[in-house]
Amino acid sequence: MDGPSLPLNVRRLLTTNLVVNRLHMFVNGIAILALFHYRVTTLVRVFKTRETPLLPYLIVLVSEIVLTFLWVLHQAYKWRPVKLEVYPERLPGDEKLPPVDVFVCTADPSKEPSLGVMNTVLSAMALDYPPDKLAVYLQDDGGSYVTLNAVREAWKFARFWVPFRRKYELKFPCPEAYFSAEESAHERFIGSSEFAAEKKIIEKRYAEFQEALGKNSVNASDSVSRDHPPVIEVMTDENGDSNLKEMPLLVYVAREKRPGHPHHFKGGALNVLLRVSAVISNAPYFMVLDCDMYCNDPSSVRQTMCFYLDPKVSPQIAWVQFPQKFRNLSKHDIYGGSLHHLYRIRQGLDGLRGPQIYGCNFVMKREAIYGTDKIQKEIDLNQLKKSFGSSNEFIKSIFKNYKPLLPEDRKPSAALQKELQLLASCTYDNGTQWEKEANTMVVWPNANSHHSSDLSTLRHSSVPEEVSDPYFIAFAFVFLSPQLKHVQEVVSFGDSLWTLLYELRVWMMKSGACYFFALMNAFLHKLGLHEANFSLTSKVVDDEQTRRYEQGIYDFQVSPLLLNPLCSLYILNLATLILGIPRIFHAGDQFFAQAFLSFFGVIVNYHLLEGMFLRKDNGRIAPSVTLLSVAISAIILCCGSLLLIY
Numbered sequence: 001m002d003g004p005s006l007p008l009n010v011r012r013l014l015t016t017n018l019v020v021n022r023l024h025m026f027v028n029g030i031a032i033l034a035l036f037h038y039r040v041t042t043l044v045r046v047f048k049t050r051e052t053p054l055l056p057y058l059i060v061l062v063s064e065i066v067l068t069f070l071w072v073l074h075q076a077y078k079w080r081p082v083k084l085e086v087y088p089e090r091l092p093g094d095e096k097l098p099p100v101d102v103f104v105c106t107a108d109p110s111k112e113p114s115l116g117v118m119n120t121v122l123s124a125m126a127l128d129y130p131p132d133k134l135a136v137y138l139q140d141d142g143g144s145y146v147t148l149n150a151v152r153e154a155w156k157f158a159r160f161w162v163p164f165r166r167k168y169e170l171k172f173p174c175p176e177a178y179f180s181a182e183e184s185a186h187e188r189f190i191g192s193s194e195f196a197a198e199k200k201i202i203e204k205r206y207a208e209f210q211e212a213l214g215k216n217s218v219n220a221s222d223s224v225s226r227d228h229p230p231v232i233e234v235m236t237d238e239n240g241d242s243n244l245k246e247m248p249l250l251v252y253v254a255r256e257k258r259p260g261h262p263h264h265f266k267g268g269a270l271n272v273l274l275r276v277s278a279v280i281s282n283a284p285y286f287m288v289l290d291c292d293m294y295c296n297d298p299s300s301v302r303q304t305m306c307f308y309l310d311p312k313v314s315p316q317i318a319w320v321q322f323p324q325k326f327r328n329l330s331k332h333d334i335y336g337g338s339l340h341h342l343y344r345i346r347q348g349l350d351g352l353r354g355p356q357i358y359g360c361n362f363v364m365k366r367e368a369i370y371g372t373d374k375i376q377k378e379i380d381l382n383q384l385k386k387s388f389g390s391s392n393e394f395i396k397s398i399f400k401n402y403k404p405l406l407p408e409d410r411k412p413s414a415a416l417q418k419e420l421q422l423l424a425s426c427t428y429d430n431g432t433q434w435e436k437e438a439n440t441m442v443v444w445p446n447a448n449s450h451h452s453s454d455l456s457t458l459r460h461s462s463v464p465e466e467v468s469d470p471y472f473i474a475f476a477f478v479f480l481s482p483q484l485k486h487v488q489e490v491v492s493f494g495d496s497l498w499t500l501l502y503e504l505r506v507w508m509m510k511s512g513a514c515y516f517f518a519l520m521n522a523f524l525h526k527l528g529l530h531e532a533n534f535s536l537t538s539k540v541v542d543d544e545q546t547r548r549y550e551q552g553i554y555d556f557q558v559s560p561l562l563l564n565p566l567c568s569l570y571i572l573n574l575a576t577l578i579l580g581i582p583r584i585f586h587a588g589d590q591f592f593a594q595a596f597l598s599f600f601g602v603i604v605n606y607h608l609l610e611g612m613f614l615r616k617d618n619g620r621i622a623p624s625v626t627l628l629s630v631a632i633s634a635i636i637l638c639c640g641s642l643l644l645i646y
């Protein structure tokens with residue numbers, strides 16, 4: 001046995017990366033300063049002599065200030081990269097582990113097929129954790145009987161899957177992943193005939209389960225209701241003779257929905273889950289999963305306990321964030337779906353005060369989100385009601401030693417049912433502090449909010465420079481050094497060089513489309529002209545799209561609104577390159593840098609050119625989008641020429 005003094009987690013400094021990062025920061029910083037020196041002196045000269053129009057210089061200066069500001073902020077990610085290591089095998093015995101509640105959110109069985117959602121639920125139930133300390137809640141924002149039936153089926157299948165996973169220590173807690181993974185052929189008990197026989201039975205049961213869900217999912221979209229009372233069902237065995245202690249708790253929750261009542265999307269769903277679970281299991285920790293994010297490793301919750309049970313680390317942390325890992329990525333990961341740039345950022349954040357929350361796949365302290373570590377015993381009850389709403393039971397649950405109300409047979413008493421109806425009602429948190437703070441805390445769509453940190457100096461040099469000018473070197477350096485740094489990061493992370501191109505493309509596409517609209521949204525929201533909105537991502541697999549993705553062909557079947565700015569920029573860039581070529585021949589190296597940057601943009605984003613003009617398949621950019629973009633870029637080009645004249 002390992003002695004108690006062995007650490008549960010270790011923070012290893014990535015020294016080589018740290019040195020490379022800081023050196024790069026220093027040198028690149030000096031080059032940026034040189035660039036600003038050049039800019040300011042040129043600007044002063046132009047201002048005095050008025051030899052050329054002033055405006056383009058000012059625009060470039062402002063964009064450079066913004067980019068430099070972003071660059072400086074991003075250096076935090078690189079300041080102190082560390083790697084966290086955990087040793088779950090050193091954790092104390094099961095009796096000392098704290099309970100954990102798992103929250104899974106789903107919203108619409110026609111866009112989020114039941115089989116996938118139930119696989120997420122099953123993967124959480126099959127985690128390597130004491131079953132009497134694990135409770136899985138599925139919150140159904142569709143209020144759909146299709147989902148409720150699917151949970152009942154999942155419970156039946158889980159009765160076999162959970163003990164099977166545990167008995168044979170399978171590496172995949174998610175049945176779908178287990179049955180489709182090649183690695184499952186290397187499981188520990190693969191040689192045993194008993195295992196083989198049992199596996200066969202489970203496989204058959206899984207096939208039956210799949211079939212049942214298939215039948216159940218007919219009319220999935222009609223089953224969705226936006227006007228219904230709360231429905232909460234704790235799964236249990238009807239005959240009551242089996243040993244429930246060996247199964248984690250499984251609870252279906254559909255919070256009340258009424259037209260005209262804001263429901264705050266996933267944030268609202270999580271709030272209801274926090275309240276409902278408080279009176280059922282009230283675990284001090286909760287894990288949040290999106291319905292398509294199954295647990296990939298049976299030990300994941302144990303891994304988080306390596307932080308929470310470490311008395312030195314635990315008081316300083318509110319959550320432990322897992323990386324999101326995607327299955328079925330194609331060889332050419334054209335959309336950067338591996339999210340490795342986020343992994344790299346995480347190493348930096350771990351070295352500071354820890355990562356941001358990604359919106360799912362994290363384990364959080366209940367206390368941290370309640371803010372209750374500050375509550376003193378003597379606090380006034382009315383004060384608490386202002387924060388936590390009117391339920392006495394919920395308020396009692398905040399204090400230590402609270403015993404949740406669910407009896408051992410998992411059949412809620414009438415009193416508990418009444419409490420649950422109250423806690424899952426859509427008006428529960430009206431007027432409370434909770435409504436003001438917590439709903440907005442989780443609801444903000446945070447996907448796509450991460451920049452690829454390495455690239456923000458990309459467009460730094462963009463105004464006439466002669467190759468022979470000494471400042472040209474500074475410009476060239478500021479352009480090249482982030483690219484080289486990006487190469488170093490990608491390669492040292494073990495990714496292929498293609499990743500460079502794909503990450504660059506995704507970054508440019510996000511900048512030209514997503515960030516642009518996000519900015520507009522933020523402005524409109526500030527002006528009160530726009531309500532926060534959320535449209536559910538469809539998880540239904542489209543064969544044609546999958547085929548294109550496998551072949552590394554971009555799919556442009558998205559809203560034209562997103563494509564227009566991107567295509568207009570591309571065409572603009574292409575046009576200036578073509579129009580500028582004769583000038584390069586006349587004026588020689590004076591335009592080299594400009595021409596090179598345009599050329600770089602055209603080449604990196606070649607997939608847009610292809611999508612607009614060369615492809616014929618359904619995934620191409622619609623001709624109407626191309627036409628509109630040509631028109632927009634022509635207008636910008638004309639305006640630009642006018643600007644240059646004055």
Ligand SMILES: O=c1ccn([C@@H]2O[C@H](COP(=O)(O)OP(=O)(O)O[C@H]3O[C@H](CO)[C@@H](O)[C@H](O)[C@H]3O)[C@@H](O)[C@H]2O)c(=O)[nH]1
Pocket residue numbers: 105106107108112141264265266269289290291292358359360442443444445446447534535536537538
């Ligand atoms: O009204 C709603 C809308 C969504 N969801 C659920 O929220 C999750 C995320 O929705 P999805 O459409 O998959 O959003 P994505 O853009 O893929 O998700 C990103 O953005 C979300 C919102 O910030 C984060 O929660 C996710 O972790 C992050 O991956 C899913 O399980 C949904 O079922 C609800 O429960 N109620």
Ligand SMILES: [Mn+2]
Pocket residue numbers: 290292537
């Ligand atoms: Mn999602």
